[in-house]
Amino acid sequence: MATEKNRVAIVPGQGQALEVVDAELSHPGPGEILVRNEAVAVQPLDAKMLHAGYGGAGSIEKYPVILGTAGAGTVQAVGEDVSELAVGDRVVFNTRALVKFETNKREGTWQKFVIVRSQTAAKIGDVSFEQAVLVDFPLQTAVAALNLYLGMEKPGKGTEDEKVLVWGAGGAVGSYAVQYAKSVGHTVVVTASQKDVARQTRLGASAVIDYKAADAVDQLRKLGPYKYLFSASGDPASQKALASLLPDGGRFASVLGGEVDLPSDVERVYKPFSQAAQHDENQEWRSWWYGEYLSDVLRNGLVDPVSHLKVSGGLEALQEASTDVFEGKVRGKVIVNPQE
Ligand SMILES: NC(=O)c1ccc[n+]([C@@H]2O[C@H](COP(=O)([O-])OP(=O)(O)OC[C@H]3O[C@@H](n4cnc5c(N)ncnc54)[C@H](OP(=O)(O)O)[C@@H]3O)[C@@H](O)[C@H]2O)c1
Structure with a gap:
């Protein structure tokens, strides 16, 4: 050529x-x-x-x-x-x-x-280059955070009684996190803006809370507890909110780090998730990601691209x-x- x-x-x-x-x-x-x-x-x-x-x-x-x-x-x-x-x-x-x-x-x-x-x-077979490039980087971020670092199962292996909270689900990473968690089989609760409620519901959210609402955390507490918590916006307010939903301690993943005052029994998992497959210690995960999962998702239209x-x-x-x-x-x- x-x-x-x-x-x-x-x-x-x-x-x-x-x-x-x-x-x-x-x-x-x-x-x-x-x-x-x-x-x-x-x-x-x-x-x-x-x-x-x-x-x-x-x-x-x-x-x-x-x-x-x-x-x-x-x-x-x-x-x-x-x-x-x-x-x-x-x-x-x-x-x-x-x-x-x-x-x-x-x-x-x-x-x-x-x-x-x-x-x-x-x-990617005959999937368009545009559709493919919309998916890999932010989907990899979401799935690395949830599956590789928080230990969520692979698609089809989870149960509805286990709940997932995705804070800031409006962006690309958040939208894909919702879809992945739903595909695993979990019940997914999100925060997003009110204009996004219909789309979030279509992607798999069972409840959509306005992250700007003064009582957002109280509403989320009533819908929990959550086995997996992920901030896809990563801002300090979201990190504090997720920590407050872990009264007995635990961990959450966040797309951003920063200086945030968190309780000592709460671990924030912040990594370069989007580059997870580049690290040789994740060889097994990389083989699954590039050898199986990503092609399957793209060719079979298993996620709704942003x-x-x-x-x-x-x-x-x-x-x-x-x-x-x-x-x-x-x-x-x-x-x-x-x-x-
Ligand atoms: N650690 C990593 O590996 C990694 C990888 C990828 C991305 N990131 C970071 O993750 C963030 C999101 O990336 P992305 O690609 O998803 O961006 P994006 O598609 O541009 O998402 C932006 C959307 O997120 C929502 N949002 C923004 N600020 C928010 C807040 N304070 N609370 C709740 N929702 C908020 C807004 O949606 P609404 O207006 O609908 O609310 C906004 O339109 C960026 O800061 C990016 O740098 C980190």
């Missing part, structure tokens, strides 16, 4: 605007694939990294840097020892761009051609899109095709 020239969106230095420039094409080493990148979704992490040099997952160690850890596209070349993927396969993927900084130039996904470890790519806005302009459009995400102006995800 003929390859074109590579082009990348580079952050030259902290707080500086993206520069889109030509770049050399990388070649896949053992266990790697080269992907023609057809869709990226701007995540809050990317926007924070671009605008503040920090995204909760860590500070940017060295500039220039290429952001983005997720994408979807077509396999262009395969390295040695890659047997499960072939040239022409359509895949969704996540990379180590922000986990292992020295690989960033090859693996940052804000470029036309990206190097990906074959273990962290899933075949809404999205596709913007034209290719890599050049990422600056404005990231600013909009950083300023909280976007509902759903903004998608860009680096090939445009």
Whole structure:
């Protein structure tokens, strides 16, 4: 398959605007694939990294840097020892761009051609690149938090009498957390804004409490107790609320950390959940995620993807899109095709 020239969106230095420039094409080493990148979704992490040099997952160690850890596209070349993927396969993927900084130039996904470890790519069949890229990063965040770190079962293995609380279910991570917990078989209670009640109910919530209500915690207490608690908004108010629903201690997961005064018998589980599959200690989980679950979910339409806005302009459009995400102006995800 003929390859074109590579082009990348580079952050030259902290707080500086993206520069889109030509770049050399990388070649896949053992266990790697080269992907023609057809869709990226701007995540809050990317926007924070671009605008503040920090995204909760860590500070940017060295500039220039290429952001983005997720994408979807077509396999262009395969390295040695890659047997499960072939040239022409359509895949969704996540990379180590922000986990292992020295690989960033090859693996940052804000470029036309990206190097990906074959273990962290899933075949998507004829699912569109846009639909696929809407799912992997935030769904992985939700499922890593619930299944890998809090110990919730896999789909079909849970029971209705065990309740799950998802705080801040309105965003991508929250919406997927609701759907995963429901697919496991649990009763799911959420907090979300009132305009989102119908959608949350359709996704699987049995009760939707307005997180802005003064008595939100009292309402939630009456609907509990909860076996699994997850803040998908991660703000300090949500963390305090979840802790107060654990009168005998326990733990909850949160997408964000920060200095929050919590009772000593309450553990906050805060991890870079979106990068769970990149860590070799999670090898077994990664095989399930990329080898089975993600393809199954996408090809069989098992989750309702969050809404999205596709913007034209290719890599050049990422600056404005990231600013909009950083300023909280976007509902759903903004998608860009680096090939445009
Ligand atoms: N630790 C990790 O691995 C990890 C991974 C992914 C994301 N994150 C972080 O998780 C957060 C959410 O990411 P996302 O992709 O789901 O974002 P998103 O799709 O942009 O979600 C934003 C939505 O969340 C809801 N929300 C915002 N603030 C809230 C609050 N204080 N209380 C309750 N709900 C609130 C709002 O929905 P309504 O207006 O409908 O209420 C808002 O539209 C971001 O801060 C992101 O950086 C962390």
